Amino acid sequence: MSSSQQDRPNAQTHAASAAGPLAGIRVIDLSHVYNGPYATFLMAMAGADVIKVEPPGGEHLRSRGDLGGADLPFAMLNSNKRCVTLNLKDAAGRALLLEMVARADVVVENFAPGVTDRLGIGPAALQAINPRLIYGSSSGYGKSGPYRDYPAMDLVVQAMAGIIGTTGHADQPPVKAGAAVCDFSAGVHLYGAVVTALFERERTGVGRVVEVSMQDAIYASLASNLGMLHARGSAAPARTGNRHGGLGVAPYNAFQARDGYVVINAPGDRHFRAILEVIGRPELADDQRFATRGARVANMAAVDALVESWTRTQTRAEAAAKLLALAVPCAPVRELSEVILDRNMHARGSLQWVDHPGLGRVVLPHSPLVFEGAGRLPLQPSDRLGASNKAVLGEWLGHSDAELEEWARDGVI
């Protein structure tokens, strides 16, 4: 019952690269909003055929409309996928899903744990149909463990995992990371888990169930902060503002410039000497307060005051240009309106201007995974809801127009 060669037109062994390293892999994507869709976005941009299955009203991110600006995020995460509708609460909808699963390589979902089992489309049911299937799930807290049934979204996991507690200034309340770092970290970990299972299947011939939790996926990123807690115990401050998470580097901070802020992270003695050159204070290289990394850390406030006395006289761009010329790690604190125009990412093709049928001309990301020699697959704007129903349910699965019309009328698709 597993996919036949005829079902996977791109699966010829040696031609796979030209269409991306995952060419020939068929993914049934039941996921919604951010973390599952990011995993399948990475798959699609690596050449997999991703069939995005949405309820007839659209997944949450689409059905929300643009309240809060959901249209662009939907477009960002759903390029190069084929969108179909299926009502998984309807027996006929589930039967169509099983037809697809029999011919697929991967299923991805990020429902709350247990939901797919209750619908009869959990991993055991699907692998009974297709033993080669990789079944990948992500959730807030994972499928095992006492928090399994807690509802979780990015903000909640940021609180639980210590991201909020470690963000902000020591003398001010904690604040979340502005980006949805827990959602997206889970998404890319899920990508890694699924592809690992695809690799394993090439050797064993059988599928695997893999899973990722948002809580697990963000933990390691707190390494510096956890290191400071280990080293200093209860004396460790909960938050360090823009300073190093372990307070182990100086200068390491955001400094006021004439038109905003500039960050500098200068761990080495040579970095600090370069800064002294740039700011016109080379004589301080011999000052015992600044001579070694340890000394600079011990005199962090004096180091920061010295650096900021200079940055205040510069624009962000001037400060960054002068410091980068001497290889000091440095950057302007940018606004998003600057970020979307980043000339490095546009030059690399990781950001692209795209004429999107629904949104007009917008900047969309390509995959961060670069496969040298393969070229980037052309970026295809996200499908309208159900745009691929006919191609997938009709042409691929072999159902008639009359059946599709009946299912549409009955709310099955």
Place this chain on the structure above:
Amino acid sequence: MSSSQQDRPNAQTHAASAAGPLAGIRVIDLSHVYNGPYATFLMAMAGADVIKVEPPGGEHLRSRGDLGGADLPFAMLNSNKRCVTLNLKDAAGRALLLEMVARADVVVENFAPGVTDRLGIGPAALQAINPRLIYGSSSGYGKSGPYRDYPAMDLVVQAMAGIIGTTGHADQPPVKAGAAVCDFSAGVHLYGAVVTALFERERTGVGRVVEVSMQDAIYASLASNLGMLHARGSAAPARTGNRHGGLGVAPYNAFQARDGYVVINAPGDRHFRAILEVIGRPELADDQRFATRGARVANMAAVDALVESWTRTQTRAEAAAKLLALAVPCAPVRELSEVILDRNMHARGSLQWVDHPGLGRVVLPHSPLVFEGAGRLPLQPSDRLGASNKAVLGEWLGHSDAELEEWARDGVI
């Protein structure tokens, strides 16, 4: 010249699963500090044989000592790797590396772009020896593009990529995310790229060069913020504090409790009605200010004030327990001393108490990638510097004790 069966004792096709899905894969890890080592940590915990190559003085994170608390981060990221020393600036050291590469599947490095080419150990040189080799790199801005040679570390990329600009309160200066989110996002993306190439190699028989940049790897996590910029243009606030990055959900905030803060993210009408039950104000379900998601977003300040008037009377634990009982997404804002004891992660085995020879009894993470049915590989504490020199350079490569002694004397290892 590629690895022979005898060189990979775990490579028997069908036994691979018992030792992890990457059993039989040999990784030469030249990386340091956070992002490369996190990629190879994920490989090691999935069963790959990761040989960590450090300069004779140790990689930066080890050689730094515990200034700023670097010991625990080193232990977190280097479990289950075999540590050897090699001076890559010495011809004899590079010759030993090439002996390893000839028998390996993967090389991972996160030097600045161009460094390995200048040393004669870049991807072209290594794939000339071993055409099946996967060569994976990560860097701040990538190997192509105008920023290629800018030095970059987590703080710098957070500034450049818009993470800092979007973090903090609208009426206060920007602040970085407390965790090293750019470093770790690049690390897990690099894992994904390398494993994708391993999958592809099973079908094509040849290796590939893959790369990831920190800047590319964090972009998508700003989806909500970018969506608001798209929808509102210059009227979009740069930062939204603890509110939704798109200001598209209410209540969505951190609320003062008696002993700290609690976060609530309640996107649905049913969530909000549940909150009204919990706080004893069910009559407000009919209030037009709160009846729909759109109304609550339009009356965000009133929604937040209502919720906080209740949370102020509760401890974090009380508020979270009452709201979770009605399935409202909610969590205490935790300190790291609470995070390391998380009972869910310990129950899942994603955090484990380990007796570490150098650090004593500490909490270390296992991989966020869960392969069901495979069990977790036992967590092996990080090696001392050069601890596997004899096993790798002597037993695996076949060099004599006399050679090893000579190399140690000459600063080669």
